[in-house]
Amino acid sequence: xxxxxxGARHVSYHLVLRVLILAFSMDKYYMLVRKFVNAxxxxxxxxxxxxxxxxxxxxxxxxxxxxxxxxxxxxxxxVDLRLSxxxxxxxxxx
Amino acid sequence: xxxxxxxxxxxxxxxxxxxxxxLSEIYLEELDKALSxxxxxxxxxxxxxxxxxxxxxxxxxxxxxxxxxxxxxxxPLNNALKSSSGPPSRKKQRTLSFSYSKLLANACACSPETExxxxxxxxxxxxxxxxxxxxxxTETRDANRRRMYALYKDAVGDDEESAG
Numbered sequence: 001x002x003x004x005x006x007g008a009r010h011v012s013y014h015l016v017l018r019v020l021i022l023a024f025s026m027d028k029y030y031m032l033v034r035k036f037v038n039a040x041x042x043x044x045x046x047x048x049x050x051x052x053x054x055x056x057x058x059x060x061x062x063x064x065x066x067x068x069x070x071x072x073x074x075x076x077x078x079v080d081l082r083l084s085x086x087x088x089x090x091x092x093x094x
Numbered sequence: 095x096x097x098x099x100x101x102x103x104x105x106x107x108x109x110x111x112x113x114x115x116x117l118s119e120i121y122l123e124e125l126d127k128a129l130s131x132x133x134x135x136x137x138x139x140x141x142x143x144x145x146x147x148x149x150x151x152x153x154x155x156x157x158x159x160x161x162x163x164x165x166x167x168x169x170p171l172n173n174a175l176k177s178s179s180g181p182p183s184r185k186k187q188r189t190l191s192f193s194y195s196k197l198l199a200n201a202c203a204c205s206p207e208t209e210x211x212x213x214x215x216x217x218x219x220x221x222x223x224x225x226x227x228x229x230x231x232t233e234t235r236d237a238n239r240r241r242m243y244a245l246y247k248d249a250v251g252d253d254e255e256s257a258g
Contacts (some may be wrong), residue, residue, distance in 0.1 A: 002236055031112070034120050041128035049206045062146040067113045071221045 111159055118147055118167045126197040136206035140217055141224040148225055152234040152242065160238055172249055174198060175218035192258065222249050
């Protein structure tokens with residue numbers, strides 16, 4: 001009984017710790033993202049908002065594997081579409 | 095580890111979505127900060143800089159992503175640009191004191207060198223027009239197209255009400 005209670009406490013302690021570590025590391029990651037976004041804007045400003053540079057930056061954001069690539073956000077049920085995109089990428093790279 | 099149920103799963107759609115959400119929340123704030131850090135920069139080409147988000151809003155298959163982009167990016171920007179266009183009043187200054195002040199003063203639609211800094215009302219019209227144009231593209235999902243048209247219509251309707 002005692003060991004079960006201890007075990008349960010032990011597990012919950014670890015769970016809380018893991019969740020806290022995850023939350024803090026996500027915060028740090030998001031802060032890093034924020035700094036990158038800020039630095040990108042300052043870089044673009046230094047090019048005097050050169051049209052080609054802005055376009056390239058946009059393509060990094062919304063290109064394949066970019067954070068805003070629309071097809072990366074497909075629903076789980078769109079397996080066929082995702083598979084076809086993966087195949088397409090595979091054939092492009094090979 | 096690499097199956098559907100774990101955080102590192104490459105098939106899990108929630109991870110990239112959360113990054114897109116975060117970017118949409120911080121994008122304008124960081125642009126405003128970057129503009130504040132320099133003395134006399136050229137105006138920011140706002141409708142070009144927003145294009146990746148407009149395209150994502152148009153093509154995303156998930157309801158949540160569209161709603162998040164609209165509530166964290168399109169609506170705050172639309173409200174800020176709307177309330178700062180026209181003659182300044184004490185009420186407007188009060189509501190605007192919290193954000194985007196540098197961005198609103200130093201933005202244009204597409205080409206900073208030829209246009210120069212534009213009035214927020216003109217920038218707002220160009221951003222709305224860009225939303226409308228992307229919504230009309232063939233790749234846009236029907237559900238998103240309807241919402242984007244509605245957003246455009248509401249914004250233009252507000253203008254007509256305030257003008258009339």
